[in-house]
Amino acid sequence: xxxxxxxxSYSRAGVDLGKHRNLHQLALSIFNELNKELGFTVKDVGGYxxxxxxxxxxxxxxxxxVGTKTIVLKSLDSLWVAGWDCVAMNVNxxxxxxxxxxxxxxxxxxxxxxxxxxxxxxxxxxxxARYANVAVLGGETAILPDLVSGIxxxxxxxxxxxxxxxxxxxxxxxxxxxxxxxxxxNGYTLVRKILESNRLSYSDRIDGVDLREELAKPTAIYSKIxxxxxxxxxxxxAAHITGGAYTKIRRILRPTVNIILEVPKPxxxxxxxxxxxxxxxxxxxxxxxxxxxxxxxxxxxxxDELASIVERHGFKVYKLGKVVEGAGxxxxxxxxxxxxxx
Amino acid sequence: xxxxxxxxSYSRAGVDLGKHRNLHQLALSIFNELNKELGFTVKDVGGYxxxxxxxxxxxxxxxxxVGTKTIVLKSLDSLWVAGWDCVAMNVNxxxxxxxxxxxxxxxxxxxxxxxxxxxxxxxxxxxxARYANVAVLGGETAILPDLVSGIxxxxxxxxxxxxxxxxxxxxxxxxxxxxxxxxxxNGYTLVRKILESNRLSYSDRIDGVDLREELAKPTAIYSKIxxxxxxxxxxxxAAHITGGAYTKIRRILRPTVNIILEVPKPxxxxxxxxxxxxxxxxxxxxxxxxxxxxxxxxxxxxxDELASIVERHGFKVYKLGKVVEGAGxxxxxxxxxxxxxx
Numbered sequence: 001x002x003x004x005x006x007x008x009s010y011s012r013a014g015v016d017l018g019k020h021r022n023l024h025q026l027a028l029s030i031f032n033e034l035n036k037e038l039g040f041t042v043k044d045v046g047g048y049x050x051x052x053x054x055x056x057x058x059x060x061x062x063x064x065x066v067g068t069k070t071i072v073l074k075s076l077d078s079l080w081v082a083g084w085d086c087v088a089m090n091v092n093x094x095x096x097x098x099x100x101x102x103x104x105x106x107x108x109x110x111x112x113x114x115x116x117x118x119x120x121x122x123x124x125x126x127x128x129a130r131y132a133n134v135a136v137l138g139g140e141t142a143i144l145p146d147l148v149s150g151i152x153x154x155x156x157x158x159x160x161x162x163x164x165x166x167x168x169x170x171x172x173x174x175x176x177x178x179x180x181x182x183x184x185x186n187g188y189t190l191v192r193k194i195l196e197s198n199r200l201s202y203s204d205r206i207d208g209v210d211l212r213e214e215l216a217k218p219t220a221i222y223s224k225i226x227x228x229x230x231x232x233x234x235x236x237x238a239a240h241i242t243g244g245a246y247t248k249i250r251r252i253l254r255p256t257v258n259i260i261l262e263v264p265k266p267x268x269x270x271x272x273x274x275x276x277x278x279x280x281x282x283x284x285x286x287x288x289x290x291x292x293x294x295x296x297x298x299x300x301x302x303x304d305e306l307a308s309i310v311e312r313h314g315f316k317v318y319k320l321g322k323v324v325e326g327a328g329x330x331x332x333x334x335x336x337x338x339x340x341x342x
Numbered sequence: 343x344x345x346x347x348x349x350x351s352y353s354r355a356g357v358d359l360g361k362h363r364n365l366h367q368l369a370l371s372i373f374n375e376l377n378k379e380l381g382f383t384v385k386d387v388g389g390y391x392x393x394x395x396x397x398x399x400x401x402x403x404x405x406x407x408v409g410t411k412t413i414v415l416k417s418l419d420s421l422w423v424a425g426w427d428c429v430a431m432n433v434n435x436x437x438x439x440x441x442x443x444x445x446x447x448x449x450x451x452x453x454x455x456x457x458x459x460x461x462x463x464x465x466x467x468x469x470x471a472r473y474a475n476v477a478v479l480g481g482e483t484a485i486l487p488d489l490v491s492g493i494x495x496x497x498x499x500x501x502x503x504x505x506x507x508x509x510x511x512x513x514x515x516x517x518x519x520x521x522x523x524x525x526x527x528n529g530y531t532l533v534r535k536i537l538e539s540n541r542l543s544y545s546d547r548i549d550g551v552d553l554r555e556e557l558a559k560p561t562a563i564y565s566k567i568x569x570x571x572x573x574x575x576x577x578x579x580a581a582h583i584t585g586g587a588y589t590k591i592r593r594i595l596r597p598t599v600n601i602i603l604e605v606p607k608p609x610x611x612x613x614x615x616x617x618x619x620x621x622x623x624x625x626x627x628x629x630x631x632x633x634x635x636x637x638x639x640x641x642x643x644x645x646d647e648l649a650s651i652v653e654r655h656g657f658k659v660y661k662l663g664k665v666v667e668g669a670g671x672x673x674x675x676x677x678x679x680x681x682x683x684x
Contacts, residue, residue, distance in 0.1 A: 019485075027480070030465060035477050059445065103394050105403045107405045107407065135377050143356075146531070147409075148494065152451055154482075156449075
């Protein structure tokens, strides 16, 4: 007898990235029209964030939230990670647009005034802000029993773009990967559905992997690496692997190039999730970072110096592949021999 | 036979402003310690917002959300007001700290990808941004079915403080009130509970007042008035009447002064809410703006010019009272003859 194994995907778990992208584009088009009408000079700097010209400076403002990872973190009594992640995701995103993050505010929505939860989140945010060297200019705590059932953690970062970093890879560039610290903050809706459908709890151990430990890992902060590499003119592109995972690399590709990546064996948690959820390999690289949280592109002559910066910051570095002539495609050759085209 | 009329208050409706204040202070104290440790110069500018010294400029970052008003707005098919209000509350808040708002990002959390709802919110935000003359640098739309049951709308504003406005009233100053456009964005949890307990719908008509119209009124934008008054050195203090209502005036009071306000008859919606909910007069002035959305203090010689600025922006102006020697108290003499001390 064969067990019937459901095939899970992000859209089946309730998240439709295509729809999400459409909503984002809709909002952007309305706001862009407004900015033009008001005479503001707003520039997209690599798809992550926009800058506004102001008094000769390029000011960037960027917002992102932790999403449903907070549900898991609350259950694992690790809410400090939500605060950390919120800062991490924002500083990583703007750094990939060549923006030095300067200050953060947070927004925490809760169903009741839970002081212990708030303290954890805020302490985590402060910890990450210390690491990333950004000020925290307060924030807002909203008690919304009729609107939220869990804790929603959102941060906004302001910073300035001080370089002319174009964030576009060139033919002949080498692609470098920087290790992630685990799942980071994206794909948790799928993770939760896969575990639920297998009747596993967030604190179970499976195939020697401690889910509690894996699910409560914070998001790595890459902003210092990216900014140092930009300052030394060592990179041409930087892609933070967040929502949409490896599809995010498209942001650093001109329509006339492809990027070919030979990715390492992913950490075991991703193999376990793929097996438990019977998720396609293609889908895995669209949803999860698979062990690589940041992809950088650099001229071959810059690779050694770049690698040493990454390692000095305490991260493993992978030579992943190269940028070739093409049509804006991301080609991922997996350790298992599959080829995923995104 | 007498009908038993429940006495409603904000805390009975589920919102404890004291607890909320404590959470806010807890977060601030953790962040202030961090900022000091990192060597950032952060300054509280009147309780609404903090500024960070950066390259000779005073940068402010401020976040606030619309709260449960979105529940009512969705039911009344007026979600554009949520976008408008989100911008309005933020620009009003920072302007009262002497900060000229420059750019906004929004964060919208929804249980499903509702394009029509997103479009309404975004169009409302754009409309308010146009009125307030701020850029919108994008934002984030989060689809969080397991975390939010309604639409949560949050904005963050960045701006610069260009004046040395102290935002502290002096003995002898006159207090000026600027009319509100209705309930604005605070107190909606209490409004909803009062209406529910009276089995009224959001679109009912009561005593000649159209609830639909009153509940879907946007928040007035005062930022241009406040900034113009500061630029012309016409005011000593500015208090935006938001969460906590008239208690917000404490932010412009030194511990050695009192402010005595003789407030006008409130608009009928407030009288109806007070009667339906059997709310104490004291509580009404702690939760609702009661027809006055902004309180300004000015030297007697500046009052005429100030009043003409307010009227030029299309708002009714009220001479409310004066600042006297005292102990940091807000004394409100109501139209009905009650005296509320906050």
